[in-house]
Amino acid sequence: MTAQAESGTDPAFYEQTWDLSYRHALGETTSRFLAGLAKGEIWGRRDPASGRVLVPPRSYSDRDHTPTTDWVKVANEGVIEMFTVVYEPFRNLPDPPYALAYVTLDGADTALVGYVKGLDLSDREEAVRRLAIGERVVVAFADEPTGTAADYWFEPAGD
Amino acid sequence: MSKIPAVGVLGSGQTKFVTTRTDVTFPELVREGSDLALADAGIPIDEVDAFVFPLAPDALIGVGNGERWCVEAVGASGKPFMRVNNGGATGMSAVITAWTHIASGMFDVVLVAGADRVSESGSAQSVLNKMWDVGYERPVPLNTITMLAMSAARYMHLYDSDERDMALVSVKNRAHAALNPYAHLRKPVTVDEVLASRDLAWPIKLGDACPASTGAAGLVLVSERYAKAHGLRPAWIRGLGQNTETYWMGDRVGPKVVSDHADADALGEAFWHAYRQAGITDPRSQIDVAEVYAPFSSVELHVIEAAGLAEKGQAPKHLAEGEFALGAPGTIVNPSGGVLCTNAIAVTGAVRVAEAANQVLNRAGAHQVSDARVAVASAIGGDHQFYSTMVLSSDLEEIA
């Protein structure tokens, strides 16, 4: 017999919200990438150990644990590597449906994540076909940049 | 092959896992895990030398450094105590941490006990979105479902697999969970029901996904000298491994990819680390039971392959032939129903070890694999990033 059953009281609840605020230092590499978005440019960093161009750019390669060496501008189009279409609402996340994909831009060796917009997602079969791995997309940029990674997204490259 | 110090799992306990518990606070729930483990091990709390507390994000229970709040509940006041947080792998990393305490030679009895109440947070997936990189990824609504939906999409693409293959995993595990009194989702399902369940994030549907569970679990680990001195017969830990993948999912694809997000290659390395220590050379013939961490049906496919129980891309074929299910010949995968049917994040990895220990001790109840002697357990944390593995057996004889 639980204490609750013994006492005959209903369970109580205490609502608490963590509205913690942060001002994250992004560092110089991320800052430069975000500044590039305002100019319609996507930049990566070269990992000297593996020769890979890392997009999004990082000041170090975690796989080799070495600093990256130089900036490389990559194309504003590329190929879908993986994707999903979200149909379930999650609190504080956008209203579904929306599509997300990782895209390897031409000239990059790693994939960048972003929304895929410009698709009718109400027809699931059609959406999944248009988003298939290997399909090409182009990068679109916000008209009024916010200085965040929300300033770009992908759109189908067209037929 | 290198032998490791002999450490045993003497006992373990689990509460029945449910969606919510309104009759206890979080520390009171932790206490249940501690009490159940000690009762099963048959030793009093005074015998415990040190404590390891598994707790993944503080945010899910809503208390920072939540371990400090639970010290007296777990029974650790005045004793060595530390907390592990390796994301979803936390529960098994905590058992490995407890193993380390004993293998260091300094302790004989270590208790791992904890709990989770994922539903205490109003929105677990919104909390879990904050796992991602502050500069690049947080503006995109990634979460634990979408990250694994993308892995599933790649698996389907690379291996010509489909949603029906995923559904086979759910059907098997739900049938197993129906036999497990502690499991959260215990209603059997059919392939058609899984395929007809609502879309969460394509290709993952509700029927492919784990629940958000509330419950507690604990394990008591003992040294070989303690077991001998007291005439005890624990399940022996024969091998263990941990390995880490890059945080960047976009680095797991592309022209120079090292290990593909479709697969779990770094987990495979962790499995083989444990296998080498245990003397396992042919997992398919030497392992009776696998309790592997797979919160979505799609994940179990590549974990089965990483564990060496199927070639890459071949898990669906074996499943379709009825393998891995209770009653089938060969290795039985997730006889408890697995994470797909019960996921109280902080202790999920610990439950894998507890189930594996019960199997090799022949105490698993209705979901016992007959004549099980060798079991493997695994866990996954972060964005498919932190991997833990462990091999257990009923004795310390060579694994032939």
Add this chain to the structure above:
Amino acid sequence: MTTRTAPAPIAVLATHELVAPREDHMSLEEMIFACSSTVLKKAGLDHSTLEGVVMSGQDQIDGRVISCMPSAGPAGGVGRDVTMIASSGDHALVYGWMRLLSGQGSNVLVIGWSKPSESVSLAHSQSVSAEPFVLRAVGMNDTIAASLQASRWYTPDAPVEDPVSWPLGAEDLPADADAVYAAVLATADQVGPEGPIAWIRGAGWSTDQYDMGSRDLTENTPLRQALAQIEQISGVPRARTWDVVEIAAASEPAVRRAAEALDLPATARVNPSGSLRERPAPAHVSGLGRMLAALDAVGKGEASHAAAVGLHGFAGQGATVMVFSGEQER
């Protein structure tokens, strides 16, 4: 506890710390990469020869929900065994030591961090570490808990100037900083002819109840338990042979009381690396930072035996003690 053998000596090959009052130019992950790269280089290692990583961070202070995720890679953990010991930075150093004692490899990187400048309001981020039902409602935090503890020691003849939270003034309280602390530990066979910085001779750690109303805050109970554990298991040089003790606590009165509890020789120096204000450190890793300071004292030959004490949690709920020596003797 049954009879056991004293732990084998484990060497500290290198330490490094990156401390800034407020680091605006590097992300937290970049700080971790910089610190990890430097300490590995000092130890004569790199990612290819590193065998394991033990980490510690506090999610709410840094604003990372599972902070091992973004940090494992920059710490050097890709392709390696990584364990995050989240309860405090000092526990991470203890765990790195135990990893080697247990035979898991021949070296390990221990790295702990905290970047309070990420929080818009540090006090707010700290406030969620109070349990929600009673303590959060009264705004409990490290400073208030330290003040409640200090009130037990307060004597009317000691005037309190400029109190932040009576009876503690600004001079009594730690200065904050953005910090990453790292150490590379190795088994004895890995030590080159130049020798290590120091040898780890033993460690003890204990955690008391959370509820301060159930504890005697003046007694330093977890510290005494940690010391007893060291003597019982490791049998290391007792406190009366220590030349230097570095103590991390939430207030200077707590440092003084901890030092008194140690039964040190009259010649021992307490916190020679600086007071809590002179040596800024964020709470989560302040104990680890003091352990590095004690190692530094041994490495520079300023102490043949040095120890560090990390007190963490409200009013020193937990205590960790590690003892270091210049000589390897058992």
